[in-house]
Amino acid sequence: MAKETILVVEDEEDIRELLKYNLEKEGYQVLGAATGEEGLRAVRDRRPDLILLDLMLPGLDGLEVCRRIRGEAQTQPLPIIMLTAKGEEADIVTGLELGADDYIVKPFSPRVLLARLRAALRRRRQPLPPQTAPLKTDEMVIHPGRHEVLLKGQPIQLTVTEFRLLHLLVRKPGWVFTRTQIVNEIHGDDYPVSDRSIDVQIVSLRKKLGIFGSQIETIRGIGYRFKD
Ligand code: CA
Numbered sequence: 001m002a003k004e005t006i007l008v009v010e011d012e013e014d015i016r017e018l019l020k021y022n023l024e025k026e027g028y029q030v031l032g033a034a035t036g037e038e039g040l041r042a043v044r045d046r047r048p049d050l051i052l053l054d055l056m057l058p059g060l061d062g063l064e065v066c067r068r069i070r071g072e073a074q075t076q077p078l079p080i081i082m083l084t085a086k087g088e089e090a091d092i093v094t095g096l097e098l099g100a101d102d103y104i105v106k107p108f109s110p111r112v113l114l115a116r117l118r119a120a121l122r123r124r125r126q127p128l129p130p131q132t133a134p135l136k137t138d139e140m141v142i143h144p145g146r147h148e149v150l151l152k153g154q155p156i157q158l159t160v161t162e163f164r165l166l167h168l169l170v171r172k173p174g175w176v177f178t179r180t181q182i183v184n185e186i187h188g189d190d191y192p193v194s195d196r197s198i199d200v201q202i203v204s205l206r207k208k209l210g211i212f213g214s215q216i217e218t219i220r221g222i223g224y225r226f227k228d
Contacts, residue, residue, distance in 0.1 A: 004049040004050070005031060005048040005050075006023050007046070007050070007051045008033070009042075013034070015106070016034070018110075022110040035057060035059050036059055036060030039053070043069055048078070050079040050080075050120060051078060051079070052083055053080055053082050055085075055091050062082060062083075066099065067098050070098055081100070081103065081104060082100050083104055084103050086105055093222055096178050096181070096223070097180060102175075135171060137170065137173075139152050142166065142167055142170060151210070151212060157208070158205070159204075162201055165201055165202070166205055166209075169224060169225065170226050173225075174227070179196075179198045179223055202216060
């Protein structure tokens with residue numbers, strides 16, 4: 001099997017070298033770029049399988065690089081994991097809404113980074129289940145067609161909004177959704193949903209899911225995800 005290529009866009013040389021060392025040790029081919037411009041050129045010329053993208057870059061910053069990658073049909077599907085500093089929640093939210101797959105806060109452990117990177121590559125290889133396909137986790141079955149959720153074989157009563165919310169999160173396990181993304185996805189004409197009301201819906205949904213409620217994880221300052 002051909003080696004998968006990871007592009008590391010990071011202006012701090014020691015971090016870039018550390019990433020390169022760890023990824024090469026795991027059998028990946030690694031390309032480095034120190035600026036956003038260099039990164040974009042490498043994306044176009046070398047077609048990496050995934051990009052690790054620092055947000056704070058001189059010149060063209062990481063968010064702009066992300067926006068441009070997602071804006072071009074040929075580079076649009078490329079998995080992007082943002083590298084961020086603590087306290088950059090607003091930028092993380094923007095990046096996720098621009099279509100970044102995931103983010104990792106510095107300083108990170110190589111083990112965590114590798115796990116997230118593998119998960120992002122795996123998700124890209126496995127297309128999303130169709131909207132109408134039943135979803136199964138260990139103890140839960142979701143039937144979109146019937147608007148039915150079974151917990152250990154027992155049906156539970158959810159409102160339309162709660163159902164849509166659960167279905168959205170479970171369909172992409174491990175994926176962090178921002179509140180705005182959730183609003184856009186589950187919005188319906190008959191039931192207006194606002195940013196803040198999502199939090200209320202989550203509380204109610206967790207309660208109805210009982211011991212499985214903790215599967216829905218709050219990502220502080222960012223949004224929610226269903227644990228992978
Ligand atoms: Ca930086």
